[in-house]
Amino acid sequence: MLAVNPHADMREAVRGTFASLSFHSIDAAEFRDGELDSALGLLDADERQRAARLRPARHRARWVVAHAVQRLELASFLGRNPDAVRYERTPHGRPVLAAPAGGRQPVDFNISHSGDVLLLGITTGGRIGVDVEAWVSDDTADRSPLWETLSEREADWVAAHDDTYAAFVRLWTRKEAVVKALGTGLPDNLPALDVLMAEGSTESLLRAPDGASLKVVDLPSPPGYHAAVALTAPDVPVHVVANAPAASRFSLLP
Numbered sequence: 706m707l708a709v710n711p712h713a714d715m716r717e718a719v720r721g722t723f724a725s726l727s728f729h730s731i732d733a734a735e736f737r738d739g740e741l742d743s744a745l746g747l748l749d750a751d752e753r754q755r756a757a758r759l760r761p762a763r764h765r766a767r768w769v770v771a772h773a774v775q776r777l778e779l780a781s782f783l784g785r786n787p788d789a790v791r792y793e794r795t796p797h798g799r800p801v802l803a804a805p806a807g808g809r810q811p812v813d814f815n816i817s818h819s820g821d822v823l824l825l826g827i828t829t830g831g832r833i834g835v836d837v838e839a840w841v842s843d844d845t846a847d848r849s850p851l852w853e854t855l856s857e858r859e860a861d862w863v864a865a866h867d868d869t870y871a872a873f874v875r876l877w878t879r880k881e882a883v884v885k886a887l888g889t890g891l892p893d894n895l896p897a898l899d900v901l902m903a904e905g906s907t908e909s910l911l912r913a914p915d916g917a918s919l920k921v922v923d924l925p926s927p928p929g930y931h932a933a934v935a936l937t938a939p940d941v942p943v944h945v946v947a948n949a950p951a952a953s954r955f956s957l958l959p
């Protein structure tokens with residue numbers, strides 16, 4: 706049924722605890738007749754209700770495809786049928802896999818979508834947060850409110866770049882990945898969440914405002930996008946599936 710099954714392949718290849726990341730195209734224009742209906746048919750009642758409220762149609766179609774891909778990937782990772790993948794929400798609204806009766810759910814996931822790209826992260830150790838953001842430089846836009854989310858040294862780092870917005874988005878994806886791994890929502894004091902890395906480095910360990918230790922990694926991303934992952938279990942190795950940085954294309958037809 707699946708044209709691409711990167712997380713399951715990864716699970717085969719890697720023993721032990723790991724985090725697997727994959728990019729997927731959710732450009733509804735690329736999908737053939739019947740695929741969108743098929744994707745909608747994969748969603749549960751709650752997801753269908755959410756989808757029905759989304760406008761415009763192009764945005765709704767992307768959301769439906771994103772959630773169908775999420776379900777298919779998690780199903781193959783867990784070795785279940787797609788309709789046996791069940792979600793819950795934490796008190797802060799973070800989606801998680803439902804725990805088995807009387808047990809603990811050892812697998813955590815997180816998604817992010819921006820433009821035509823979905824980033825899905827799955828881990829077998831701790832919690833995972835991901836963020837992907839499209840960035841388009843626009844000299845006429847007033848970006849000044851964004852700088853208020855940065856620490857002083859982050860703001861200096863951004864200001865040293867020719868394309869300050871692209872540099873900002875690089876930092877922003879890290880901050881949001883951390884926030885999503887912690888699952889507590891955006892904190893009031895974003896500048897206190899300093900995510901600057903040593904120059905030339907693509908990963909770092911950082912201490913969150915609540916004292917938790919996290920690993921943050923910049924991911925190779927499709928052109929025009931920046932992406933990052935944060936893991937609450939810093940020792941977990943990160944595997945970006947072979948199709949990155951291009952976004953893979955799922956077949957959604959049974």
Ligand SMILES: CC(C)(COP(=O)(O)OP(=O)(O)OC[C@H]1O[C@@H](n2cnc3c(N)ncnc32)[C@H](O)[C@@H]1OP(=O)(O)O)[C@@H](O)C(=O)NCCC(=O)NCCS
Binds near residue numbers: 815835837889891
């Ligand atoms: C979670 C949050 C950071 C998402 O940011 P975003 O850039 O808009 O969206 P992304 O594409 O990166 O991520 C969206 C996905 O994150 C996940 N998500 C939702 N709430 C989450 C949370 N509290 N923690 C982690 N992940 C969350 C969902 O899977 C969501 O996908 P969906 O909307 O398609 O179901 C942001 O909405 C947030 O802080 N929410 C917390 C609750 C909150 O403050 N709500 C006020 C909104 S007015």
